[in-house]
Amino acid sequence: MSNPKDRKSGPVFFDLDTEGHTDAFADSHNHPADAPPVPETAPDGRAMQSVAALAVRRPSVLARLFWGLLISLLTFVISVAAWGFVTDLLTANPLLGWIAMGLGGAFVAVLVAIALREFATLARLKRIDGIKAAAAEVTDLASARALTARLTALYSGRADMRWGQDRFAQASADVFDADAQLALAEATLLAPLDVRATREVEAAARQVATVTALVPLALADVVAALAANLRMIRRIAEIYGGRGGVLGNWRLTRSVLTHLVATGAVAVGDDLISSVAGGGLLSKVSRRFGEGIVNGALTARVGVAAIEVCRPLPFVAQTRPSVSGVVGRALTGLFGNKAGG
16 A cells, blocks of 8 residues: 555646547537526416415315314404493493494394395305206206296396397297207307406406516415406306305305316416417517416416306307417407417
């Protein structure tokens, strides 16, 4: 074994004169600009996927128990404190005590009215679901007429549906086929509502795309997407006959987004990119604009699913709105280019 003291101290030289090594070394250290660019990941619609995850996530049993007990405890404490305040005030000053009792009674009456409204909202949504379920069981003209009678009764109190109802009543007397009866109901009663609902989807997709592209704040795109989608679903439900309500809106939102998550429709696939970008737009704009376009397209998917959920009859005679068509009309010219056809 050699002695470490016998080793020569000083720099160590490597021979790089071999042909090929020198060229490879020179090529790799020539210019930084010649290095291949770092590949950018494609926009994935992260804001809309976060919204879907938040909406469909079910809290654990422990979390539901915690929040239920907390709300019950707070309600009990507030009620006891309010009752004690009113009784003490009645003893000290009867006039002020009766005023406080009247205000408390009015507040309780408002809470009861809100609860009744929520129950009415859920009942109306169940009524729409019943009409949609009955449409799948229509076999003859009698069942078709019974179904359309339920549909016209659903819209009997709406002034904006009066023209369609009159037109349907005049034309249905000359119809002697079940499919033709349902097609007439779609054309006269639901087609105008389809147009209005599609416009709501286009407006929501445009808003989500704009906020995502222009607002660089963290979580701002998620908040904007959540608010726009909740408002869009509520408006679509109101257009098709559902009434606004916290429980009803949340039920619709969960059913729509749960369906989309289950079918994988919130994932960004090649079909979505081609329908949005025509195969090349996302490579021509910045990543932020591309993310906005994808989030807008995913919002359009949610809107089309909401139309199918809230519509009393399935699409048979009328054409179902396409995501590519909605995105094309919503985002055309938004970023100085056409986003789809």
